[in-house]
Amino acid sequence: MDKVVFLIDGLNFYYSILYVKRDTGVNAKWFDYFSLCEFYKNDLSKRRNKQMEIGGIFYFTSIIVRTFNMSNEEYLKHRNNQMVYLKVLRDFGIKIEISSFKRLNLKCPRCNLTYYKPTEKQTDVKIAAKLFEIFYKGIANIAVIVSGDTDLVPAIRVAKSLFPDKLIGVVIPYKNRSEALKSVSDFHYSIPAKKYENHLLPNPYVLKSGHKIYKPETW
Secondary structure, three states, rough: OEEEEEEEEEEHHHHHHHHHHHHOOOOOOOHHHHHHHHHHHHHHHHHHHOOEEEEEEEEEEOOOOOOOOOHHHHHHHHHHHHHHHHHHHOOOOOOOEEEEEEEEEOOOOOOOOOEEEEEEEEEEHHHHHHHHHHHHHHOOEEEEEEEEHHHHHHHHHHHHHHOOEOOOOOOOOOOOOOOOHHHHOOEEEEOOHHHHHHHEEEOOEEEOOOOOOOOOOOO
C-alpha cells in the first residue's frame, strides 16, 4: 500500500483563510487539516487506482509574537487561541514543526517613525528538509505540500532529481496562483474558497481524553 505524507505551510494557509473570510464571509480559522488530507488522499487513491494511507501530517508554523501596535491583552488572547488550536491538531496526531518570527525593522518614509513587523523565518527550509528526510528514510513514496509559496520550487526540483521514483504534489490554498509550483510537481490541486467550509472542526472538539475544547469566540 502506498503511503502519502502531507507537509502543511501553516502561515501560507492562514493567509488564504483570511482571503476566504473577506471574499465569502466564511471564517475558517477552526480548520480541520486532517479532514483536508483525508480528502486528497482519497482522491489520489481514485486517480492512481491504488489503496493509500496517510504516513504522516506535518504542520509548519510559528508562535505568534507581539507587534508594536498590539496591546499585551490582545497578544495574550491571540497566543492562547493559537495554543488551544495546536492542542487540537496534536490530538489528531498531526506533528507540529515550530519556526520563529524575526523582527524586520522598518521606517515610515513620511514621519520617520521607526517600527518593526514580524517576519516568519525558516519555514520553507524546514519543509524542504522534511521532504528530503521523508524520501531518504523511506517514510512515504508520495509527498504532498500544502502551500502556495514558490520559494519551495528549488527544493521540489532537487528532491525529484534525487528521488525519481517518488511523487511530489502540491495543494495550493485559495488566492495563490503559484504556476511555478504546478510546473515542477507531479500533480497539483487548487482549493476553491467554497471548499473551506467542508473542512471545519466540530465545536466543541472532544479530545481523545474526553476533554472538550471550544472554538475561540472571535473565530
